[in-house]
Amino acid sequence: MSIERGLEFSVLPTPRIHFGAGTLSKLPSLAAAYGRRMLLVTGRQTLRRSPVAASIPDELRRAGIECQCLEVEREPSPELIDEAAALGRQKPFEVVVAIGGGSAVDAGKAISAMLLQRESVERFIEGQPGFMPHDGRKVPFIAVPTTSGTGTEATSNAVISRVGPGGYKRSLRHPDFVPNEAIIDPELMTSAPPELTASSGMDAFTQLLEAYLSPFASPYTDAVSCSGLVHFSRSFELACGAGALDVAVRADMAYAALMSGIALSNAGLGIVHGFASSVGGLFDIPHGTLCATLLAESTRENIRQLRASEGGEVALQKFANASRILTGSTTGNVMDDCNRLVDLLEEWQARYAFPRLGKFGLREADFATIIPATRSKTNAATLDEAAMRRILKARV
Template sequence: MPRIHFGPGALAKLPALAAAFGRRMLLVTGRQTLRRSPVASRMLNELRHAGMEVACLEVEREPSPELINEAAALGRQKPFEVVVAIGGGSALDAGKAISAMLLQRDPVERFIEDQPGFTPHDGRKVPFIAVPTTSGTGTEATSNAVISRIGPGGFKRSLRHPAFVPDVAIIDPELMVSLPREVTVSTGMDAFTQLLEAYLSPFASAYTDALCCSGLEHFARSFAVASGDGAASVAVRADMAYAALMSGIVLANAGLGIVHGFASSVGGLFEIPHGTLCATLLAESTRENIRQLRASEGGELGLHKFANASRILTGSATGNLAADCDRLVELLERWQERFAFPRLGEFGVRESDFAEIIAATRSKSNAVPLDASAMQRILAARV
C-alpha cells in the first residue's frame, strides 16, 4: 500500500512530501491537467517556490514503450530524485513506469509481461508520488503500469513489480471538480467495473469483498450525481475518488475479469479509451457471466454476489436471487442507453477481428471460466 493522503486540500502536502525524497523532480502530467485544473497549475509554482528543481513531461495518451524509453534516457542524463505524476490513469501509469526505468539500462519492452524475451524487473526505482485527477483506474494503489503499442500486432500489457506501488498517493477531490461529463462517466465506469470484477473474482477474500462493497456503496451514492448537475460538488467527487481508490486496492489483491481481459486484447489492436471500452462491454459481460454461473455447478456464490451488487446499486432487493441478478443487468443496460456508450464498431472493430481478439484474451480472474463461444457472444452484442 502507498502512504495515502485523502481529502480536500490534500494536494497542499505535496511540496513537503516530495522534498523528503530530494530536490530534483520529474513532474509528469496529462496534456490538459495544468490547463484544466487551477489547483494543479498553482501547485507547479508552489513546488518551485519550495526550492524544487522541476522538469515537466506532458502525456497525451496511454504510455507507449517509446515514450517510457525516451523519458528514462533523458532522466539518466540529469538524475531525478523523485517522480511525481498528476493526472489521469495514463499520466500516472507513465510516471510509474518512468520511475521504474530510470535505474535500468535495458528498454522497457524487456520487462513487459507476456512479451518476447520477458525478464522480471528487479524492483529498483526512483521514489514515486501519484496524484490522480480522475476517478477511474485506481493506479495510485496498484503495482503495475499499463504500457500500450496500439495497432496490428499491438499490445496493452503491464510492467509489474510489488515495489512499483507508489510510495505516496495524494487523492484530493478538489482536483476532480472540473472534469468534463464524458471523462467522469468513462473513468467512473472503469472504477465500477474493477470493483465488480474483483468482487466476483475466484481470488477474492473477505478483505477484498469488504473493500469492494464499500467502494460500490460510495459509487452508487454519487455516480449519477457526478455525471449530472452535482459534478462540481467536492463531496460527490470524494465519493468517486474513494471508489476508484478501493478499486485499485482490490484489483491488486483479487484480479479482474473478462472486461479487463478484453481491455488488453481489444485495446492493443484498436485505439479505444480504456474507460469507454469497459463501459460498452460491462452489461453484456455481466449477462454472460450470470448465464454461465446459472449453468455451472457451484455458481451460487457468484450469483449471490451479483445479487448483492444489485442491491447496493439499486438500494433495494426483491428477495429473489434470479430477479436481483436480472435487475443488475437491466441497470447496466439503462446506463448504456443513458450515457450512449459507443459500440466497438465505431472504433473499427469487425466480426472478422473476433478470432484474433479471443485468442489474445486472458481472464483467469473472471467470475466463471468463459469459452470462445461465450466471448464471441459478448463481442458480437457490442460490435
C-alpha cells in the same frame, strides 16, 4: 482450543495515502523529503483544465524543487517510457510525481521504475518475448490522480500500450512499484467533463465488481470492493450531472476508484479487463470507454454461465448483492436481483451513450485474433470462445 484454518489470504502493499479536499497542498513538502530534482508527469490538459492543479509547478519551485515537466497525451507507449528514462539518466531525478488521469499516473510509475535500468521497458513487460523480471528498484514516486477511474494510484503495475497490428496492452509489474505516496484530492476531479467522469467512473465500477466476483477474492477484498460499491452507488449519477462540482460527490467517486485499485491488486479482474488488453492492443479505444461499453453484456453472459454451471451459486449471490447495493433495494430473489443489475447497467449504457466498438474500427473478422489473446483466469465464470464471441458481437 482449535484454530480455524479456512480463512487465509495475503495483502499486497499500499501507498501512504493522503485523502481529502485540500490534500494537494501537501505535495511540495512530501516531494522535497525525497529530493530536489523532480520529473513532473502530467496529462496534456491537466494543468490547463484544473485551476487547483495549475499552480503546482510554481509552488514546487517556490519550495526549492527543480522541476522538469513531461506531458502525456494518451496511454503510455514503450517509446515514451524509454525516452523519458534516457533523459533522466543524463540528469538524474530524485523523485517522480505524476498528476493526471490513469495514463499520466501509469507513465510516471513506469518512468520511476525504469530510471535505474539500462534495458528498454519492453524487456520487463509481462508476456513480451524475452521477458526479464524487474528487480524492483525505482526512483521514489508520488501519484496524484485527477480522475476517478483506474485506481492506479494504489496498484503495483503500470499499463504500457503499443496499439495496432501485433500491438498489446500489458503490465510492467513489481510489488515495489506501488507509489510511495498517493495524494487523492477530490477538488482536482471537479473539472473533469461529464463524458470522462462517466467512462472513468465505469472503469472504477468494473474493477470493483470484477474483483468482488473473482475466484481469488477474499474477505478482505470483498470488504474493500463492497465499501467502494457503496460510495460509487450514491454518487456516480450525481458526479455525471448535477453534482459534478460537489466536492463530497467527487470524494465518493475518488474513494471508489481507490478501493478498486486495492481490490484488483489483491483479487484480479475479469473478462472486461481481459478484453481491454486484447482489444485495446489493436484499436485506439479509451480504456474507460471500452470497459463501459462491454460491462452490461459481460455481466449478462457471466450470469448466464453461472446459472448453467455447478457451484455458481456463490457468485450469483455476489452479483445479487452488488445489485442491492446499487439499487438500494432487493426483490427477495437472487436471479431477479441479478437481472436488475443487468438492467441498470444497460440503462447507464444508453443514458451516457457509451459507443459501440465498431465506431473504433472493430469488426467481427477481428474476433479470431482477439479471442485467443484474451485472458480471463480471474473471471467469475469460465467463458468459452462462443461466450466471448457473444459479448463482442453484442457491442460491435
